[in-house]
Amino acid sequence: MANFIPAGDGGHTGWRAAAQKIGGNLAGMVIPNIGAFIAWGLLTALFIPTGWLPNEELGSMVGPMIVNLLPILIGYTGGRMVHGQRGAVIGAVATVGVIVGASIPMFLGAMLIGPLAAWILKKIDAVLDPVTPPGFEMLIGNFSLGISGLLMAILGFVGIGPVVNAFSDTLGAGVKVLVDTGLLPLASILIEPAKILFLNNAINYGVLAPLGVAQVEEAGKSIMFMLESNPGPGLGILVAVWLAAGSKVLRGSAPGAIVIHFLGGIHEIYFPYVLMKPILVLAAIAGGATGVATFLVTGVGVVATPAPGSIFAYLAVTPPGNHFGVLLGILLSATVSFLVAFVILKASKDGDDDLEAAKAKSKSMKTGGAE
Numbered sequence: 001m002a003n004f005i006p007a008g009d010g011g012h013t014g015w016r017a018a019a020q021k022i023g024g025n026l027a028g029m030v031i032p033n034i035g036a037f038i039a040w041g042l043l044t045a046l047f048i049p050t051g052w053l054p055n056e057e058l059g060s061m062v063g064p065m066i067v068n069l070l071p072i073l074i075g076y077t078g079g080r081m082v083h084g085q086r087g088a089v090i091g092a093v094a095t096v097g098v099i100v101g102a103s104i105p106m107f108l109g110a111m112l113i114g115p116l117a118a119w120i121l122k123k124i125d126a127v128l129d130p131v132t133p134p135g136f137e138m139l140i141g142n143f144s145l146g147i148s149g150l151l152m153a154i155l156g157f158v159g160i161g162p163v164v165n166a167f168s169d170t171l172g173a174g175v176k177v178l179v180d181t182g183l184l185p186l187a188s189i190l191i192e193p194a195k196i197l198f199l200n201n202a203i204n205y206g207v208l209a210p211l212g213v214a215q216v217e218e219a220g221k222s223i224m225f226m227l228e229s230n231p232g233p234g235l236g237i238l239v240a241v242w243l244a245a246g247s248k249v250l251r252g253s254a255p256g257a258i259v260i261h262f263l264g265g266i267h268e269i270y271f272p273y274v275l276m277k278p279i280l281v282l283a284a285i286a287g288g289a290t291g292v293a294t295f296l297v298t299g300v301g302v303v304a305t306p307a308p309g310s311i312f313a314y315l316a317v318t319p320p321g322n323h324f325g326v327l328l329g330i331l332l333s334a335t336v337s338f339l340v341a342f343v344i345l346k347a348s349k350d351g352d353d354d355l356e357a358a359k360a361k362s363k364s365m366k367t368g369g370a371e
Helices: 014-047 062-100 107-131 137-180 185-196 200-219 232-244 248-263 267-276 278-298 311-316 323-347 349-366
Strands: none
Touching: 014 062, 014 107, 014 248, 014 267, 062 107, 062 137, 107 137, 107 267, 137 185, 137 200, 185 200, 185 267, 185 278, 232 248, 232 267, 232 278, 232 323, 248 267, 248 311, 267 278, 278 323, 311 323
């Protein structure tokens, strides 16, 4: 993995070099799979019950893709970065353990256990390869991978999966405290990072929606439905990526992601772009807090959760007299997140280098040239 992540020129050391390396690792796991995320986003936008072309049979693929396929792809790719094809296989096997051991999409778990499992197998291979008798290479290689994969899947099931679940529950409890104390704009500090880790549904439907339903019964509308579902922050980030990202791969994929996100309401499509450069979560937080503050000042709300979170769904659940404030909040949140993300992308030349390196790694994988 070291020859994939730029060491960081310019003499960067300490936390900045560490952050650069982590960002490069995340980019390497995500960029090769952007096409799969877009495929899932289109499938979701088209065929779920609230989509453009509702179809129950085709829509049944949405859940398995986000719960199973996408995390396995990330675990596979992370493993391949560390130990080639053998690392990819054990990364995929281990990821199944965290998927089954959790009740939410396990992207974070896949990013942890995929490279970890591959690293452990790499160390095992370093010990076994020199002492393996001629003619037994395939037998020992397959069994060492199989046994190691079994153990790592069990570790994911009993360890990493429940830990990520507990992390999700803790974030949800923190959001509820901020909501209960009336500090709604500050809730974005927890909500936006939670969204990026694909915990958005747990926060929205587990914490915010029940509060929103109670407020609708009393006042006929609620701001609670808008804290997580605002499409503005994601829109701003995607536009900034389109205009300022250092990688042509990312700039080329951003317009399609914008359509899926803003018009289709599939917010998950922008999460990988932030995972590749985690500091962009600051743009999401700033945009989210701006939107919530605007909703508060204008006194607006909606009558139900906009599902999916597209601009059309927002307009459909906005009661009369609230459209101006709702649209203003979305516009301002998109503007703020765009400005923050644009500055971050333009100022972080090292991050651009990481993205170009990830692009090169992606091409290498396509041609089978992974290490």
